[in-house]
Amino acid sequence: MPTANALTELLAEKGVLLADGATGTNLFAMGLEAGEAPELWNEVAPEKIEKLHQDFVDAGADIILTNSFGGTRQRLKLHKAEGRVHELNRLAAKIARKVADRAGRKVIVAGSVGPTGELFVPLGALTHEDAVAAFAEQIEGLKAGGADIAWIETMSAPEEIRAAAEAAVKVGLPYTYTGSFDTAGRTMMGLDPKQIHSVAKDVGEGPVAAGANCGVGASDILSSLLDMTAADPDAVTIVKGNCGIPEFRGSEIFYSGTPPLMAEYARLARDAGARIIGGCCGTSCEHLAAMRSALDDYTPRPRPTIEEIVDKIGPLRNKTASESGGDSGRERRRRRG
Secondary structure, X not given: OOOOOHHHHHHHHHOOEEEOOOOHHHHHHOOOOOOOOHHHHHHHOHHHHHHHHHHHHHHOOOEEEOOOOOOOHHHHHHHOOHXXXXXHHHHHHXXXXXXXXXXXXXXXXXXXEOOOOOOEOOOOOEOHHHHHHHHHHHHHHHHHHOXXXXXXXXXXXXXXHHHXXXXXXXXXXXXXXXXXXXXXXXXXXXXXXXXXXXXXXXXXXXXXXXXXXEOOOHHHHHHHHXXXXXXXXXXXXXXXXXXXXXXXXXXXXXXXXXXXXXXXXXXXXXXXXXXXXXXXXXOOHHHHHHHHHHHHOOOOOOOOOHHHHHHHHOOOOOOOOOOOOOOOOHHHHHOOO
């Protein structure tokens, strides 16, 4: 277990923590255009990023994720901003830090680190060394801006998780990581939920926490959660699921989750052993406030079965896997949240 840090200390104090909701969904609602880099808003519209963080804190979040999901040079290159990695990530963390420091209670600033979008050799051109360097460049910026922890998320490849974890250790930040189990119950690169805690257990002091985010519907990620907590009951497990089920209506994506449904998702996640619970795509501040109330009023119940999850949250989207995961990575590949 990693040495004491802000996240482990707050976990010890509160037992279970509420992470924030969707970044992308909410920024699109604020006027972000499809294809635009959210990270550039850290400079050109910092007041909007600050408002989103503040709204999540007001809804009860214990952890807020920086607006830096696509903050590696590989992702920023798509927007001709690959030379601005350190500055954009520093600004992302600085904005979140400002909100956290005035909260009047302990709020963790988690530096969001998403996938590079590149394939590793031999499938692609990205080497381990280049990946570590790219993630270290990003995490240096996040650390400079005041991030408490590197929050590695929405990963598919075990080797990419390890590269990002190595980078965090190199920079001197504790880290967490999550996979997105969106392809027949596994990640796109074949990682099984049962394996998540062991992926980077030997990197530095190991992760503070590990788990799942995004994927497809809330039922599917709870199914993955059962696998993860059964495989390592003592580990701190993260679950940050999408708001109900994503549905395409024309070219737009809508999420079926209501605040009461997401409150039930939070209770089921707690019953299934998650210690850090949040929302991903589609999760608004209203949803998050309902989740906060559900966790504050929590009464322990037996560990849920798949049948109970389906009964309370809705059907599994992934028809081919009986235990976990989901059937579509379209939204995740576009961007988290």
